[in-house]
Amino acid sequence: MRTAVFFETDGVLNQMRVVKGQQVSPMTLEEFRLNPDAEEPLRRLKAAGYVLLAITNQPGLSLGVQSRRELDLMHAQLQRHFNLHGVLLCPHGEADDCSCRKPQAGLITEAAFKWHLDLERSFVVSDKWQDAKAAHIAGCTSILIKSPWNGTGHYDFVVKDIGAAVSKILQLQPSGCARPKCGTS
Numbered sequence: 001m002r003t004a005v006f007f008e009t010d011g012v013l014n015q016m017r018v019v020k021g022q023q024v025s026p027m028t029l030e031e032f033r034l035n036p037d038a039e040e041p042l043r044r045l046k047a048a049g050y051v052l053l054a055i056t057n058q059p060g061l062s063l064g065v066q067s068r069r070e071l072d073l074m075h076a077q078l079q080r081h082f083n084l085h086g087v088l089l090c091p092h093g094e095a096d097d098c099s100c101r102k103p104q105a106g107l108i109t110e111a112a113f114k115w116h117l118d119l120e121r122s123f124v125v126s127d128k129w130q131d132a133k134a135a136h137i138a139g140c141t142s143i144l145i146k147s148p149w150n151g152t153g154h155y156d157f158v159v160k161d162i163g164a165a166v167s168k169i170l171q172l173q174p175s176g177c178a179r180p181k182c183g184t185s
Contacts, residue, residue, distance in 0.1 A: 001118040003176045004051035008126035032074045041166035050176030054087040055107040061091035103133035125165045129153045
């Protein structure tokens with residue numbers, strides 16, 4: 001089995017706008033800006049053998065305010081630029097009460113099945129409490145990047161930025177392999 005690092009997209013892998021104290025997701029490829037501070041840390045994780053995945057709630061799809069085509073273009077750019085294994089998304093709103101919408105762990109457990117992951121050795125990196133709770137439910141270690149959206153619920157670590165999150169992961173578990181000779185594809 002392999003280990004993974006799950007990253008929240010909005011605010012961690014891509015930059016966000018803040019309007020009236022709330023994060024606002026990019027709605028078009030023109031608004032989409034990758035986080036340049038994530039490049040080198042993600043390369044370090046990839047070199048260590050981790051499966052790199054992005055997980056995101058995108059309720060704008062079910063609300064009809066987000067174009068699936070634009071979102072797919074943004075995710076393709078994210079996956080290509082950061083050399084991610086995949087991007088998993090929940091298109092539902094809060095009222096839908098689905099198991100894939102964070103803080104539920106459906107996206108993480110789906111990934112565990114698809115990529116044969118050892119969740120107890122995997123990590124979730126985010127700036128939001130919902131991801132930390134999903135990590136806890138799935139049995140992963142949560143690392144929150146300090147932000148106004150951390151909340152007060154359970155988390156394992158709080159760090160200053162994505163570089164510190166990756167350093168913490170590599171300190172706790174230098175290799176993304178559960179076995180000494182696991183594959184890295």
